[in-house]
Amino acid sequence: MAVATEKTVEEKMRELYRLQKIDSQIDEIEILKGELPMEVSDLEDEIAGLDTRIARLEGQVKELQAEISRHDMNIRESEQLILRYEDQMNNVKNNREYEALMKETEMQRLEIQLSDKKAGSSARELETKQAALDMTREKQTAKTELLTIKQDELKAIITKTEKEEKKLRRASDKQRKEISERLLRGYDRIRNTYRNGLGVATVERNACGGCFNAIPPQQQLEISQRKRVMICEHCNRILVDHNIEEDMAVEK
Secondary structure: OOOOOOOOHHHHHHHHHHHHHHHHHHHHHHHHHOOHHHHHHHHHHHHHHHHHHHHHHHHHHHHHHHHHHHHHHHHHHHHHHHHHHHHHHOOOOOHHHHHHHHHHHHHHHHHHHHHHHHHHHHHHHHHHHHHHHHHHHHHHHHHHHHHHHHHHHHHHHHHHHHHHHHHHHHHHHHHHOOOOHHHHHHHHHHHHHOOOOOOEEEEEOOEEOOOOOEOOHHHHHHHHHOOOOEEOOOOOOEEEEOOHHHHHHHHO
C-alpha cells in the first residue's frame, strides 16, 4: 500500500496560488455585480416597510372616515329630535311640559355642537393621514419601479456570468481540497480582511503585490527558494515570487 507523501512548501504555495487565481476571478464577477445584490435587498426591505405603513395608514383613514360618519349621523338624529320637540311645543298643555321640551331641545343643540367639533377634528386628522398615505403610496411606486430596474440589471449580469461563476466555484471547491486546513484557515482569514480578497500576493518590483510595501532582499531570496511559507510583515498576506505563475504554466 502506497504511503501518501507530505507536499513540499513549493507544492503548497502553487496549490494556494492556484486557489487565489480562481477566487480572484470569482471576485471579479462579484465586482461586476457591484452593489446591486445589496441594493435589491435593501429596496425589497424598504418596500416591505412601506407596505406595512400603507396598510396601517389605510386602517387609520377608514377609522376616521367611520368616525366622521358617526358624528354626522348623531347631528342628523339631533336635528330630527329638535324638529320633533319644536312640533310638540305647539301642543303642550302647561309650562312644565314646555320647559321640559326646551331643555331637551337645548341638550340636542349641545350634542350637535359637540359632534360638529369632533367631526371637524377628525376631518383635519383625516386630511393629514390621507396626505401621508398618498405620499407613502407615491414613494412605494417610485421604489417599486427602481427595484424592477435594479432586478433587471442584476438578472442580466447573472445570466451573463452564471455559467462561468458556477464553473469557477466548482473549481475553487476542488482546489481547496488540495490544501491543508491550517493553510486554508490562514488564507481565508487574510482574504476576509481585505476588500480585494487578496490572500496570496506575488512579489513585484521588490514589493508586496498586496500592500506595495518594499520586501527586503533577504526575504525575497527566501521567498524565491520556496522552502517555507513567507508572510508580508506589513499586511500579513502570504507571499510568492513572481515566477511562480510561469513555473505553473511549464508544469502544465
